Amino acid sequence: MTTSDKKKYKVIGTTPIRHDGADKVTGRAVYGIDFHTTGMLWGKILRSPHAHAKIKSIDATKALALPGVHAVVTGKDMAVARDIEVEAGETSLNYMHLSDNVMARDKALYKGHAVAAVAADTQHIAEEALGLIEVDYEVLTPVLNGREGMKSDAPLIHPDQTTKIMAFRFDPGTDSGEKSNIAGKSQLKLGDIDAGFKEADFIVEREYTTSWVHQGYIEAQNATAHWNNDDNITVWNSSQGTFNQRQLMAEILKHPVSQIKMVPMEIGGGFGGKIPVYLEIPAAMLSKKTGHPVKMTMTRTEVFEGTGPASAAQMKAKVGATKDGRITAAYAELVFEAGAFPGSAVGAGAQGMFTTYNIENVLIDGYDVVVNKPKSAAYRSPGTPQACFPAEAVIDELAELVGMDPLDFRMKNAAKEGDRRADGVQHPEMGNLECMEALKASDHYKSDLGGPNRGRGVASGYWGNAGMPASCSIAINADGTVSLAEGSPDIGGSRTSIAMMCAEAFGIAAEDVHPSIKDTDSIGYQGLTAGSSTTLRNGWAVFEVTNQAIELIKARAARLWETEPENVDFADGVFFSKAEKELKLTFKEMTGKLMETGGPISVAASVAPRGAGPSFTTHMVDVEVDPETGKVEILRYTAAQDVGTMIHPDYVEGQVQGGAVQGIGWALNEEYFFSDKGAMLNASYLDYRVPTMLDLPMIDTILVEHANPDHPFGVRGVAEISVVPPLGALANAIYAAVGVRMRDLPMAPHKIVKALQEKNGKTK
Amino acid sequence: MASEKTHVRTTLNGEATEYLCETNQSLLEVLRDVLLLTGTKEGCNDGNCGACTVNMDGRIVDSCLVLGVEAEGAEILTIEGVATPEGLHPIQQAFLENAALQCGICTPGFIIASKALLEKEPNPSEARIRHWLAGNLCRCTGYDKIVKAVVAAANTIGGKK
Ligand code: FES
Numbered sequence: 072m073t074t075s076d077k078k079k080y081k082v083i084g085t086t087p088i089r090h091d092g093a094d095k096v097t098g099r100a101v102y103g104i105d106f107h108t109t110g111m112l113w114g115k116i117l118r119s120p121h122a123h124a125k126i127k128s129i130d131a132t133k134a135l136a137l138p139g140v141h142a143v144v145t146g147k148d149m150a151v152a153r154d155i156e157v158e159a160g161e162t163s164l165n166y167m168h169l170s171d172n173v174m175a176r177d178k179a180l181y182k183g184h185a186v187a188a189v190a191a192d193t194q195h196i197a198e199e200a201l202g203l204i205e206v207d208y209e210v211l212t213p214v215l216n217g218r219e220g221m222k223s224d225a226p227l228i229h230p231d232q233t234t235k236i237m238a239f240r241f242d243p244g245t246d247s248g249e250k251s252n253i254a255g256k257s258q259l260k261l262g263d264i265d266a267g268f269k270e271a272d273f274i275v276e277r278e279y280t281t282s283w284v285h286q287g288y289i290e291a292q293n294a295t296a297h298w299n300n301d302d303n304i305t306v307w308n309s310s311q312g313t314f315n316q317r318q319l320m321a322e323i324l325k326h327p328v329s330q331i332k333m334v335p336m337e338i339g340g341g342f343g344g345k346i347p348v349y350l351e352i353p354a355a356m357l358s359k360k361t362g363h364p365v366k367m368t369m370t371r372t373e374v375f376e377g378t379g380p381a382s383a384a385q386m387k388a389k390v391g392a393t394k395d396g397r398i399t400a401a402y403a404e405l406v407f408e409a410g411a412f413p414g415s416a417v418g419a420g421a422q423g424m425f426t427t428y429n430i431e432n433v434l435i436d437g438y439d440v441v442v443n444k445p446k447s448a449a450y451r452s453p454g455t456p457q458a459c460f461p462a463e464a465v466i467d468e469l470a471e472l473v474g475m476d477p478l479d480f481r482m483k484n485a486a487k488e489g490d491r492r493a494d495g496v497q498h499p500e501m502g503n504l505e506c507m508e509a510l511k512a513s514d515h516y517k518s519d520l521g522g523p524n525r526g527r528g529v530a531s532g533y534w535g536n537a538g539m540p541a542s543c544s545i546a547i548n549a550d551g552t553v554s555l556a557e558g559s560p561d562i563g564g565s566r567t568s569i570a571m572m573c574a575e576a577f578g579i580a581a582e583d584v585h586p587s588i589k590d591t592d593s594i595g596y597q598g599l600t601a602g603s604s605t606t607l608r609n610g611w612a613v614f615e616v617t618n619q620a621i622e623l624i625k626a627r628a629a630r631l632w633e634t635e636p637e638n639v640d641f642a643d644g645v646f647f648s649k650a651e652k653e654l655k656l657t658f659k660e661m662t663g664k665l666m667e668t669g670g671p672i673s674v675a676a677s678v679a680p681r682g683a684g685p686s687f688t689t690h691m692v693d694v695e696v697d698p699e700t701g702k703v704e705i706l707r708y709t710a711a712q713d714v715g716t717m718i719h720p721d722y723v724e725g726q727v728q729g730g731a732v733q734g735i736g737w738a739l740n741e742e743y744f745f746s747d748k749g750a751m752l753n754a755s756y757l758d759y760r761v762p763t764m765l766d767l768p769m770i771d772t773i774l775v776e777h778a779n780p781d782h783p784f785g786v787r788g789v790a791e792i793s794v795v796p797p798l799g800a801l802a803n804a805i806y807a808a809v810g811v812r813m814r815d816l817p818m819a820p821h822k823i824v825k826a827l828q829e830k831n832g833k834t835k
Numbered sequence: 836m837a838s839e840k841t842h843v844r845t846t847l848n849g850e851a852t853e854y855l856c857e858t859n860q861s862l863l864e865v866l867r868d869v870l871l872l873t874g875t876k877e878g879c880n881d882g883n884c885g886a887c888t889v890n891m892d893g894r895i896v897d898s899c900l901v902l903g904v905e906a907e908g909a910e911i912l913t914i915e916g917v918a919t920p921e922g923l924h925p926i927q928q929a930f931l932e933n934a935a936l937q938c939g940i941c942t943p944g945f946i947i948a949s950k951a952l953l954e955k956e957p958n959p960s961e962a963r964i965r966h967w968l969a970g971n972l973c974r975c976t977g978y979d980k981i982v983k984a985v986v987a988a989a990n991t992i993g994g995k996k
């Protein structure tokens with residue numbers, strides 16, 4: 072379902088077949104894992120079996136003696152990278168930490184941490200060689216929980232690490248001077264929290280935990296690198312940002328950016344997980360040593376153990392409201408396990424927490440704590456699913472205490488334009504309340520649950536979205552078509568959305584624009600395919616190049632009509648003379664006259680847009696809980712989201728549905744099981760178990776098109792936020808169904824059974 | 836270490852195909868790394884994602900769980916053999932028209948599996964489709980549009996469009 076006030080576009084808002092469609096349904100599209108080149112060797116990574124251990128020595132003699140093995144590299148072969156932090160889209164990265172994460176130097180900091188890499192003729196030989204590399208470890212006590220790690224007597228993972236105290240997100244901060252596993256402490260503060268709680272008639276305070284979860288993209292990490300004899304490095308991989316990775320490669324390898332070319336292959340999912348570099352570095356080092364291109368891919372187990380999942384969190388939330396249902400104060404403490412290196416998404420989580428509500432007094436303390444687990448990475452609205460879970464669960468309890476319908480309670484407190492977020496920033500124009508109202512007016516809301524042990528839950532969510540730079544170039548063809556080059560890896564249809572915006576601007580069909588995604592040597596700088604920013608920023612880039620092209624073509628028309636360019640205008644795909652009405656030529660007709668009026672036209676531009684419209688959403692879910700087994704069946708699901716102006720509504724809806732299902736997995740069954748030594752015990756799809764088709768109903772959507780006033784086509788980021796509400800919505804629905812408040816994710820059947828037993832025991 | 840290679844004869848996408856493979860190579864590896872038919876995708880290499888689904892003698896199998904040598908004498912259909920010079924198969928067309936792919940890495944597996952279903956059962960219910968395709972993971976779409984695409988394809992094939 073779509074709500075839309077105006078339809079002023081011809082191409083935008085339609086649903087053409089994607090430009091890369093035929094390649095992707097016939098198997099011809101070449102993904103990173105599919106790349107192949109002549110003379111290619113295969114690389115494999117040796118990983119630490121211990122969660123925390125000193126690496127005393129590595130002996131690769133036997134591995135190197137194995138026929139078919141070409142080279143081995145270790146952390147000792149790498150220079151120490153600069154210890155500086157850089158903003159990378161929605162999280163930040165530190166070059167030194169990233170380098171140490173790519174390959175351990177002195178200490179292995181989690182089970183699965185890379186310690187050596189080998190290149191061989193085949194994958195099987197490379198695997199065999201791994202078993203012949205001898206590593207002498209001194210096993211250390213691991214730190215496996217955020218709150219434990221915060222204690223002053225906890226073993227220090229990075230012995231020199233002190234705590235950075237930050238007043239806001241991305242604040243350079245001040246140094247506490249005290250050695251600690253707490254890498255960062257941040258605080259968001261608005262109003263007077265004590266005064267706010269004094270005003271409240273009801274206060275609910277609870278504790279919550281979430282587990283480590285993985286993005287679960289189906290295509291594993293991969294990279295093929297060739298270090299040429301002229302010291303130019305080429306990497307073919309699937310990443311969420313070629314330019315960002317080029318910079319990371321340059322820093323870690325200490326190699327000039329100009330001598331690194333990143334070639335974006337098709338990418339099989341990322342969700343934030345394919346922002347950092349992993350295999351790119353050892354593949355390049357092995358290529359340098361061997362003179363061959365080296366291809367590396369991860370196994371699924373390596374993906375789980377050796378890449379960046381989303382942090383587990385231990386959280387407290389306390390919210391107060393008056394008798395008439397006004398929220399007066401909200402407090403939270405968020406402890407995020409960063410993994411082996413600092414940099415969890417706790418700051419982003421704090422920024423998203425309580426943000427759908429207008430609350431005058433807010434205090435959120437965030438802790439970024441290192442533990443001996445994989446280094447966390449971005450995962451769709453990083454940090455926010457975790458933080459919004461306690462917020463939405465506590466608010467649900469408050470609504471019950473106040474005696475209000477949970478949706479009415481949210482609507483009464485909904486943040487509107489001009490209200491302040493906890494970090495003091497005022498909300499721009501957006502559709503928060505519209506989503507809630509649309510849900511209230513839906514058939515779903517009006518429907519009967521129709522049976523025992525069934526319940527309905529709602530939850531809201533916020534995500535700020537990002538801007539980031541973009542570049543685009545177009546060449547106008549004589550037949551009225553346009554070749555469009557851009558540089559954002561297309562993770563879910565973005566080349567079609569940019570082509571559609573281009574077509575809209577010129578008044579031609581989407582099919583007449585031919586988009587392609589270029590390597591870092593062939594197009595201007597491009598931000599990450601992350602932060603829900605791709606279509607937003609590409610829209611700005613294409614707006615720029617099409618405007619410039621239109622001006623150039625106007626001048627050609629003026630030449631034809633023997634007048635001045637300012638006497639020519641362009642509207643609805645037609646160039647016309649302002650003075651003489653009969654002088655007009657369509658875009659297509661004009662393109663056929665470019666050669667005779669001065670030659671071909673192409674335009675390139677780079678932009679750095681701000682004004683990413685924030686996302687707001689509310690989800691509603693009906694469940695049935697089997698009291699015997701604790702199994703939760705999802706009966707009906709509706710996601711209402713402010714999506715701005717939709718370029719391609721089907722792909723917008725797909726983002727909403729896909730994120731909701733990832734959130735459902737996070738809520739109900741996904742988790743890393745760790746042994747008491749820090750080993751992940753379920754590092755396969757079978758045991759980790761992402762939702763299958765059988766676990767789900769259709770995901771209904773209500774797409775509220777509240778155009779972003781700060782964008783030429785009204786675009787707002789749409790891709791991430793839908794993962795946020797399912798955690799709270801499902802917890803609230805389970806309570807409504809069987810009367811137990813589940814505060815520890817995932818809400819697996821055995822936990823629900825236990826909670827029911829406790830509840831029944833108590834009431835007996 | 837490189838072992839003795841075995842000579843295997845199969846029918847692949849309707850054409851007689853021969854290859855040499857090592858005994859420890861899976862059919863998936865043979866398709867992708869020996870024959871360079873990379874349309875069949877790898878997502879887990881342990882039988883749990885369905886990205887590598889191919890049709891072998893009329894049954895859908897995870898090709899990562901089949902050895903290359905086991906394909907001797909078999910008839911194999913991969914995604915590369917689904918479209919014809921005349922055009923896309925109705926299932927491929929339906930996936931495009933229903934936006935049933937985002938990143939598309941799962942798509943070849945889903946198309947091969949769906950094709951086998953519709954050849955057996957031309958009018959499957961939503962529940963049946965969800966059951967049949969439960970072995971194919973998609974992390975992008977939430978499956979909604981994939982189910983709709985399979986229904987749409989069934990309607991097209993059955994002439995009910
Ligand atoms: S690769 Fe064969 S099932 Fe996943």
Ligand code: FES
Nearest residue numbers: 937939973974975
């Ligand atoms: S479309 Fe990406 S996994 Fe299915």
